[in-house]
Amino acid sequence: MRVLVTGAGGYLGGAVVPALEAEGHRVRALVRRPADAPAHLRTVEIAPGDVVSGSGLAAAVAGCDAVVHLVGIIREARGATMAGVHVQGVRNALGAAAHAGASRFVHISAVGADTHSPTAYLRTKGDAERCVAAAGLPYTIIRPTVVFGPGGPGRNLVAELGGILRVTPFMPVFGDGRYPMQPVSARNVAAGCARALTLPAAAGRTYEAGGPERLTYDEVLRRIAAAMGRPFRPLHVPLGLIRPLLPALQHLPGFPLTVDQLTMLLDGSVCDPGPFFEAFGLTPDPFDGR
Ligand SMILES: NC(=O)c1ccc[n+]([C@@H]2O[C@H](COP(=O)([O-])OP(=O)(O)OC[C@H]3O[C@@H](n4cnc5c(N)ncnc54)[C@H](OP(=O)(O)O)[C@@H]3O)[C@@H](O)[C@H]2O)c1
Incomplete structure (x- = not known):
């Protein structure tokens, strides 16, 4: 064809x-x-x-x-x-x-x-x-x-998360990091x-x-970090802290998350x-x- x-x-x-x-x-x-x-x-x-x-x-x-x-x-x-x-x-x-x-x-x-x-x-x-x-x-x-x-x-998830893992000693994870993913x-x-x-x-x-x-978000991050030869040190950010700030933060150039993306992340995929x-x-x- x-x-x-x-x-x-x-x-x-x-x-x-x-x-x-x-x-x-x-x-x-x-x-x-x-x-x-x-x-x-x-x-x-x-x-x-x-x-x-x-x-x-x-x-x-x-x-x-x-x-x-x-x-x-x-x-x-x-x-x-x-x-x-x-x-x-x-x-x-x-x-x-x-x-x-x-x-x-x-x-x-x-x-x-x-x-x-x-x-x-x-x-x-x-x-x-x-x-x-x-x-x-x-x-x-x-x-x-x-x-x-x-x-x-x-953009793809692994490259984006890998980019953050590369530059931060502690990886911010919104909520408990247990939401499910199935890459x-x-x-x-x-x-x-x-x-x-x-x-x-x-x-x-x-x-x-x-x-x-089916993996948790934390496990996805752990595998990305392992593939990069880096430690995975999650910093769990309470949802109550990020939710009120995200509507403003999402408009900052380069900010990696929108309100919709957080909703989809927490709902799992x-x-x-x-x-x-x-x-x-x-x-x-x-x-x-x-
Ligand atoms: N990646 C994932 O994890 C994932 C997961 C589920 C579903 N999907 C879906 O899979 C599809 C492909 O995703 P992707 O990750 O390959 O996205 P991507 O890397 O952002 O590629 C999207 C492509 O669409 C082109 N495009 C955007 N607006 C256009 C327009 N008005 N006319 C013509 N071309 C246009 C972009 O071209 P320019 O280079 O010109 O911007 C880009 O090449 C999308 O529908 C996405 O929603 C992706």
Whole structure:
């Protein structure tokens, strides 16, 4: 297949693009600034475009058999809103895909996506899923938990937490650090995306993609620290202290947490990934802190 990948230049794109190529697909990457396209896109065709404004989308998807839609944001910045990027963005991508006669749309959502979620991220991810399901194109939705492992440039949990662990003697942990996580490898998510394109049974299905282990946040940090050869000394910050301050702190440049992110962290991110690994014939990668 010729496959348009939106958000191809990001972290997950760095795993998805090679996975598609490994399955024999030809990739066209939608990027906003072709001059800044990262190294993992060197082997593929580049198409300039923006999913929110819709510019460039029709030309980018022309001649493609399928779309893998990766575009997403974890915090609103520089005029980009969750609703704009997740909902308008997917509507535009779906419209362009349908117009071009694409026969498959693989959409990356997130575990916990829910139109009634109190967080804008998960609510707009839920709204986006509804758009995908209603569009009339054969689709597959994949909802990862938190993703780890090699990928393209861009934010990912291990790099962000590792960056803090590297410079602080004591690692701030909000609350008791026992909230559950189930990190899934970028390699596993990417292979699922690639196989979803051709697996007839995956059409019209939503899969939750988590790793093989449910870990506490503290344990995730312990493994990241161990992989870096550093000690893990948690400094548990009472929620009563951070909650009133976070609405102001989250706007400081470089502050690593928003109110929504704290809510999602405390709610945990776990799932039953059995159907995902079974459907795509994959072996779950354990979380090694890298
Ligand atoms: N990483 C995780 O742990 C995780 C977990 C669950 C779900 N997800 C979902 O997986 C998807 C990919 O995540 P990621 O970690 O790869 O994110 P990422 O590294 O931030 O990549 C997102 C990509 O989207 C592009 N983009 C943003 N706005 C765009 C627009 N208006 N038009 C075209 N491209 C645009 C960005 O391009 P620029 O370089 O131009 O900004 C970037 O390349 C997202 O939908 C995310 O919500 C990720």
